[in-house]
Amino acid sequence: MTHPLRIGIAGLGTVGTSVVAIIEGQRALLRARTGSDIEITAVSARDKNKERSVELGAYRFESDPMALVSASDVDVVVELIGGAEGVAHELVKTALKNGKHVVTANKALIAAHGASLAAEAERKNCALFFEAAVAGGIPILKALREGLAANAISRVIGILNGTCNYILTHMWEGKRELADVLAEAQALGYAEADPSFDVGGMDAAHKLAILTALAYGAAPDLKHLHVEGIEGVSFRDMQFADQLGYTIRLLGITSRTEQGILQRVHPCLVAKGSSLASVRGVLGAVQVQGDSVGTVFMQGAGAGGAPTASSVVADVMDIARSNRSYAFGIAADKLAALKPAPMASLASAYYVRIGAVDKPGVLADITASFRDSGISVKSFIQHGQAAGEKVTIVIATHTTTEADMQRALATIAKQPSILEAPFSIRIEE
């Protein structure tokens, strides 16, 4: 039995209070599984007197979180403040500089500054762990870093944003439109007052950048990451997708291609009956393709106080066991700059919805545009109204390139009988 591992927690929201609840409530279990006592010595939050679900009286309260990083009775700083810059960054940087281990759930911070923070951690022989930053309670970073470490990874696909998955699931199951479900999600507390970060895909992008770094041993890179949100997806698209055998999900996909690493977040059509299609509501999931293991799929609570705290405490327990895995799976000074593949090089099949005037020649013009870009049509749905009125044409293509598809879409958009710009969603087979 070594001396207790002493924890300072910065940030006492739903995750922070759940971390306190686990460490206090599972004291014997944590000791049995690590061989050490884990003790909270100090906490910090903006408002000391806010009503919280856990008892904090036994801990020193620091109104300035920076006090934790210089406290002699804190071995591990748990950062649950959030945000890529400001106090969270300062706190983590200084904690590592002061030789303290850091556990954080802060995806924005790790996506932006992970590589330099990992380097600082290694200089000080400290751990920097952030399992909770990606996919909540699913231990996917440990799987990439350790459990699947014998594999060269070719592809990681994630359902990384619970708000978007909740919205898409409820749109389909309730035959509703996005704005309607979003308003409900906000009322229920599943979506932020300003939902653009979730709905627009940036939250998923932060998580994907971290997955990429671990999968390929590259520094996280948000600049070379193509992001589209779910704003354009309508219930009508879900109906067409269903007719074609698909469901719509917001995916984060990172893949190793001949031209480099391609990172992208956007809605996708996924086959009904597939593992990804089966992920409903606020659940999250990650699917990893390795050269020896094949496909491994993990699903669980991608967000929420207790599941996220499960990952935070698991990281703390790894520190108690003296697990000193590299933060990104390889030494920080070996983290390569990511060699990005251009989005135009993406090979994908596509769903395309086009609104046009229903008159002779429209279909010929559209199909000619696909042909001229070398794109082969796989399925075709036409929903006409009265002749001369608007017709909706839906096309599913065979695999083509993003460049060819964008060229075809630009040509189609200029055709005189087109009433609304073509809307496309990639198909993930």
Add this chain to the structure above:
Amino acid sequence: MTHPLRIGIAGLGTVGTSVVAIIEGQRALLRARTGSDIEITAVSARDKNKERSVELGAYRFESDPMALVSASDVDVVVELIGGAEGVAHELVKTALKNGKHVVTANKALIAAHGASLAAEAERKNCALFFEAAVAGGIPILKALREGLAANAISRVIGILNGTCNYILTHMWEGKRELADVLAEAQALGYAEADPSFDVGGMDAAHKLAILTALAYGAAPDLKHLHVEGIEGVSFRDMQFADQLGYTIRLLGITSRTEQGILQRVHPCLVAKGSSLASVRGVLGAVQVQGDSVGTVFMQGAGAGGAPTASSVVADVMDIARSNRSYAFGIAADKLAALKPAPMASLASAYYVRIGAVDKPGVLADITASFRDSGISVKSFIQHGQAAGEKVTIVIATHTTTEADMQRALATIAKQPSILEAPFSIRIEE
């Protein structure tokens, strides 16, 4: 950079040769991810000259595997011989006694002797890892031991035998009977010449005993583990299950109940559309229920040379990183004897198929037996032929206890109009 970690491999079948292929083929990757070189120095197999898919010329060949455990140039013994007793047991025991780390894929050995071997490993400050023993390439033991370690586990459910899942999937999809699919699986090499170990559930039982040990911190216990195989499952049962909204899978389930730990392997009806139902063919899956994380589901290749080797090499890499987690998640001297719950105490819903003479009063007698045991019927299907001929009655019950169900079944079996003993399958909701 520390000195190389030197490996001796005992057993060069499909897993052993895949381990060699990964260690040689991913040399740079393994070094980057561990900070150490991993080198094979010696190998052992029954037949030196057998044709194999990998080049072995660079390694010392030992015709006696026991030579590995005393070799001064072997730090880690990788045991891939198999079997609970005999040379595999002797090899692992002696390797640990000699202060060598051990990685094994041997489920039978760990289920039978895991606790004493873990104790020996801890005495010598050596690692004993066996990720490959359960669910092939899925890193489920690491998840239980580390990634989900902050959770009190209430339940683990696994699809743990690829042969059975292959048979059940192909029975349903091909409208075929078990014997027919089994013969095909044997011809394709997916089933052993003597399939009783797989089909009868013992292979899954070994794996479940290991999952139980890690989930609950108890020594593996095969004695208190209820085992039924899939021999009794017919295509007809799958059709009835389908009508009721279910698919049939062989599950291993370990759960913490008020009366103790209940371990069981048997066929189950699982809801169509559930994660477990979506596991097809030779895939494996494990679902864990934790108090903080909720349900985490992991799916992947549960068997096969390369996926299993992925787990073996991951364990070796953990040793290279000086990860010294307890073999069963807690210290060996703290492993409790498992307090078993009696199978009779199981609370479950049931599917029951009864063949009876189609005459007045039969149904009344059957339903009276359920009533007298306090069992409530949820669904009912009757498939009659000509009056006076055989009728098949299928009943799905609400939750009851195993004891009550067995009493009802015994009563029904004795009724004069019953033509074949009632056949029941538990329903896992």
